[in-house]
Amino acid sequence: MKKLLSLVLALTMVLSLGVVAMADGGSDLNVMVETPVMSLDPQIATDGTSFEVIADYTDGLTQMDAEGGAIPAIAESWDISDDGTVYTFHLREDAVWSNGEPVTAADFVFGWQRAVDPANASEYSYMLSDIGQVVNAAEIIAGEKDVSELGVKAVDDKTLEVTLNVPVSYFLSLMYFPTYYPVNQAFFESVSDTFGTSPETVLSNGAFVLDSYEPAATAFHLTKNPDYYDADKIQLPGLNYQVIQDSQQALMSFQTGALDTVLVGGEQVEQVQDDPQFLTVGAGYLWYVSPNIKDVPELANQNIRMALTYAINRADIAESVLMDGSIPTYTAVPLQFATGPDGSDFSEDQTLFADYCADDADKAAEYWAAGLEELGIDSLELDMIVDADDEPQKVAPVLKEQWETALPGLTVNLTIEPKKQRVEDMQNGDFQLGLTRWGPDYADPMTYLGMWVTDNSNNYGFWSSEEYDAIIDECTTGELCTDAEGRWARLYDAEELVMADAVIFPLYTKANAEMISSAVTGIEHHPCALNRVFKNAVKEG
């Protein structure tokens, strides 16, 4: 019996090794993602995983370099009119779709029109209207004009002309955002409703070709695209994606060599942080607490808000609770995603607003006493709504503890809600304090500062300042939009208003802890648009 059993086991092992070797086919990069792809339709996708995968097999007009700058891709060159509102892109001759058709200017026109077509209700349509300022985008989204009136036209097969309402300093870096990717109309119409649901229903014009995929797959594969115009520079034979939701399993899979790169959960950081393959990568997200200034009289009190923001020990949260490289943040715009005209990080100086925000329990107590006196009360009870996800669940109890310790008479109750419910409650003003986050959509401070203008749906506290609105106008559509340095300086003025009024209590800039195999180099990480780019990745052996 024993002999038989060992024979069966040995056979199973030999067989499985054989199949593994066949399936592997050399040195594909084995990549972990936390969530499945939600959509492969570039104009419908909204999440990081989907964007990353779409960008693996699709090139836009520009692509992201290692620092997040825009470099030529499908467009080999471009001209910008003197007033900065007309962009003429010259498309490369050798760019082809995986069905052999050339990539033309019309493909971009079709893709962009899909993004603003109200029938598609694309969540990221504002990338063309508010952010990109493409002529008529806003009117088309609102249903006032036809998609054909969008400010983009194919002059000929290889020339694309884009007209903007106002100059947009970061427009070229929007071109690598998937919402702006081309879609071949004839192909799209031939697959109609099934677009993006299988390898047969997507076209590639990028470094890789999707060759195994089904909707919401937990594993899928891409192979190097031999017809890619830059194929000589692509070294990886393929990308092997694996969705893993359990971080312990992910780490063990990395340790067995089944995966080349994995995310590491907070619990495992201590176990692996001395490993040379461990690194932390900026994720761009700002986590913050939003007080409901309009509807909660106690939170309308400036001193109470100042007390709450000073009472938070951000360093402790980042270093003892999260331990994943997240950076304590004391500015309304987080670190490491927006680089200014002089090449420096917009939020590099974290002491810039030290007069309004710091980890300082003593100052907090002073503001607290003053606030309570103004309100004529000696105790206060506040509710905070928190997502039912792991990270906020870890952070919220610590915040509660820090507040209740530093501010005598304060009781904070935590209400755990599914994220969608929490967002709805905050947008409706149905909350007191809310723990929330925001990820940058493009590499400019405006992706954050744009939130706190009057009546913006993400201005959860319903804060309103005419002065602030005016500065934001000036920097988006007003006279400063052509003056990069002047605009940059003025944005700090706007940020100061938000910080001085304690409109939000910033907590930390999120980082991800990762393991990357020492055999792998060249994976590019970005805090916005495309989180990872594998075009320049190399795997030894």
Place this chain on the structure above:
Amino acid sequence: MKKYTLKRLLTSLFTLLAILLVLFILMQLMPGSPFNDEKLNDDQRAALYAKYGLDQPVLVQFFRYVGNMLKGDYGVSYNISKNTPISQLIQTRLPISIGIGGAAVTLGAIMGLIFGLVAALKHDTFWDTLATVVSVIGVSVPSYVFALGLSYVLGFRAQWFPMLYNAQLATQSSVLPSVALSMFTMASIARFTRTEMLEVLDSDYMLLAESKGISGPALIFRHALRNALIPIVTVLAPLIVDLMTGSLVVEKIFAIPGVGSLLVNAIQSNDYNVVISLSFIYSAMYIGIMLVVDILYGIIDPRIRLAKEGD
């Protein structure tokens, strides 16, 4: 028997329709909506509601859904895989969950029967105690603990089986999750078999059978076990549905592309059509298996068949 089966079938259909309506109403009561993302504004949300017909009254939505369902159209996903037809989403996942769950039930039932029989026949010996200890552990330790343990020992350390589900190695990949999932079934069945067998072995007809000279395997299997099986089948039926509809935690640990994780993701993101279709399929499977069990009773125990025919 025919009349009885027909009656049961009709009741089942009506129950399914009622379940569907309740599901629809529950969806409406669920907090949030599928389109509550930070980056959507009110106009876009309204456009999405209109696009999917969610702006209409529940009853209109319900009848339209039932109508489409009869044509085989279960709607599309709103979130977890945007605009993908549910049928496409489920068709590759359901077989995987059914396969792993089916293997777990089969393994659990066989092992459980063996353990139970041994315990009953060797009553009050070391083997009985051992079987009892194993059963208590099996019932009380959650399946994900077994899953993590198996994954660590046989997947990570010994590397006998894949730690993560691999479609190209479907059989090997299914071993660890199936074993982890089978523990509870095995333990419950072992306990039931032991109790039932002890009762049957003590009964007068066993004495009669023995005194008629029947002995050995025939006595145990034809006379004792057959009678002990009836309550066991009742316990087994819901376990089958439970396991075949996919275990969330075990699917998560082994990264299995099954329906259990799909349902939980769908609930968390208010993906109405996915939740409704999956819950509906679960209900249909449950009702179907209960129906089969009812008919099985008749085969195992003629008394039940006769009583029903008298109805």
